[in-house]
Amino acid sequence: MAKEQLQVLNALDVAKTQWYHFTAIIIAGMGFFTDAYDLFCIAMVTKLLGRIYYHVEGAEKPGTLPPNVSAAVNGVALCGTLAGQRFFGWLGDKMGRKRVYGMTLMLMVICSIASGLSYGHTPKTVMSTLCFFRFWLGFGIGGDYPLSATIMSEYANKKTRGAFIAAVFAMQGFGILAGGIFAIICSAAFNANFDAPTYKMPETARYTALVAKNARQAASDMSKVLQVEIEAEPQRAEPTANAFAMFSKEFMHRHGLHLLGTTSTWFLLDIAFYSQNLFQKDIFSAIGWIPPAETMNAIEEVYRIARAQTLIALCSTVPGYWFTVAFIDRIGRFAIQLMGFFFMTVFMFALAIPYDHWTHKDNRIGFVVIYALTFFFANFGPNATTFVVPAEIFPARFRSTCHGISAASGKLGAIVGAFGFLYLAQNKDKNKTDAGYPPGIGVKNSLLVLGVVNFLGILFTFLVPESNGRSLEEMSGENEEESETGTVELEQSSYNNRTVPVV
Template sequence: MYGLELCLMVVATIGSALSANSYAISLWGALMFWRVILGIGIGGDYPLSAVITSEFATKKRRGAMMAAVFSMQGFGILTAAVISVVTLALYKDLIYQDQRYVDHVWRIVVGFGVVPGVVALYFRLTIPETPRYTMDVLKDIEKGSRDIDGVLSNRKNEKDKGKPNSSIEIPRATFKDFIKYFSKWPNSKVLIGTSVSWFVLDVAFYGIGLNNAIILEAIGFASSTDIYISLWNMSVGNIIITMLGTVPGYWFTVFLVDKWGRIKIQLMGFTILTILFLILGIAYNQILNLSMPLFITIFTLCQLFQNFGPNATTFIIPGEVFPTRYRSTGHGISAASGKLGAIVAQIGFINLKDIGGRNMFMNRLILIFAVFMFIGIWTTLLIPETMNLSLEELSNEDQIGFIKKAKVKEDKTTISVHNFSEVTTSSVE
């Protein structure tokens, strides 16, 4: 059995095993299992979303297009917060009758995530391969040029009388070639820069993002003994922070990334975040005693400059700075480094926050985040500016030497290659 039948059997078997009315598996075990599956999917989608957008975009609009794709994350965060508020409102009376109905609420909120997932799956299955991948990795220059012409003309391709017949001698993506390419300092420093920048960013981004509710409780915004009020305030607080900080931050990046440049925005973000985290960490108790809204305002600014800053640019840059055969790999390594930072943040946050008493270590945790943001300033300096440069220029390889011409015949065929520029190649007998 192959294909769809095998997929159905695998899914049905796993689903049956996890839905039995018994204690054969714990809730935490089931959640961890599905989070691993989710991680595999997201782990593939991160580089694909960036690279496909990057390879289809023009160099003048590439940053904005990639940032717009990534900005959907902000709307996803906002939607999740809204769904939690709506679900809580619907279950209000039931929760006051029996607090076990809270279990229904979180299951509905988590389960709702399948809706955008199904929509995204359709587009992921139907999106075409990029012409750059077809040319550089599959080495089919004729099909790649037809694909480009189809994208540019938005009409059906017709075969020319003389077929483009250049061959491409780009090295294949092998482990040996990977080591050869990244053993050169100009190439390896870029991978180090993108990976470490994403790592240090995600220590703070997920250290805060995954623990918004804990932070809101710690500052007294959601510390009610009434479980419904506490959950309601957490959800409303998340909506406020997302609407005023997270979503606007993404769209500032969309509008300015191709005007200011990626590196300027990333350096600005890391620098401002270092300052804001230092303020919150050093004056934590003083700010809370003075004004809780002031604390939330500064906290919201942190969310703003994470997204109008390194959270967006660490996604964009790795999709531009590597050659086609390693573009997804380089982006994947960078993204995986970020998620390693998220793991470090979550383990550290949970184990450190209660040192000296409940939530008593929170100010020092914020200071630790400031240190990581400061490191990000220096790792950013390892990365080149990518604005208004073609992907071929950014690959740090001599692209001209990759194209080999064959015997000349009278008629010539113009094909589009690499950076969507047109080159004239001769056809052969």
């Protein structure tokens, strides 16, 4: 039998949409805007770095980054992100969401500026400095994932929680778009001519009441946020059967499959998503949508790549995020994730199987349209839901940690995609590979591999429960009463509501 919920938490669950909800979206979302800008703008910068620092006098083609340098510049931030997600996710459950979120933002600001000011007397020292600061930039970005998701999930009401968390994540699309637009403006200008929001949010009520065990402070904080009077209640003792530890036998029984579902789907999604995002320029060059590098100067090449990536972001990436915001609380997380992986699989195979057909000049637009649809269904699909669900289905004292583990699994997939695709997509003929690269399996076979990865995402989605329309305490089982035998009754709890049977 479920016990009565704390009044302060019930007030949050049934609260009407108010200005503080949008304030929370903006505060948490600006971190994601910055994340996306910092992570994905490097794809446009690498071409310029190669021309500036690795140009060989008398060579027929412009300079390009050596394979090891390119892999390091593209992947080092992802390595930092993976570490940051694990560390700050754990720290957020120990010190509170607000304080640790502030730390991650400061780290991001400092390292973003430092990355732009990378220096050295030789190309090697410049790249080393850049990689050093991008690692710590990624470390800060990693902390933003679990903390922004947890903050938003714990502030949101039950009815529109999915849309609010998805709206925070959708700021990533604007970050990608801003990176492209800024690159277009700067490159066009060079080619032709030679008050931030204040951070005022109390600690989330669920952390204060359920983890810090201070229901009185939680009621006081939320009275100010919701602008209603919430009576402070005495702190209730937590049932002993609910006091299990992380990775204990009880945790694995209740949430083990859930954690496997969130980590595996995020891992598989990011292999495909980051491969496509970081190496759009190479795919567009391979089908001839962007002219050969030797036919353009450095600034013109950056301009053309930025224009292509901005077009994709504007027409497919950004709309996909906001379709999720609009429909996630209507059709649910599970349906959106399953649909997204399904269409990503279909479109990836549609690009890969008749690949030679798409390389002909008359068919390039068709390739770009289908390629853009894979981004649309990634964002109106698993790229959003893998961020939302881990913030909803785990107990408050583990929520940030479990989200961090899930997000770190995703970044591990991103590293696999970023480093793997860099080499796999090279031409099979060693005479046609980029300078310094060994022969790969070609773009066609690389797209086939990504199609298989997306199909595996469909299968692992069945491990993820549906959280639509239910409170965080219902999903995590934190509202369950302890019976006379000392066990917690599992009536209608999330861990008995899996989407696949447990043997």
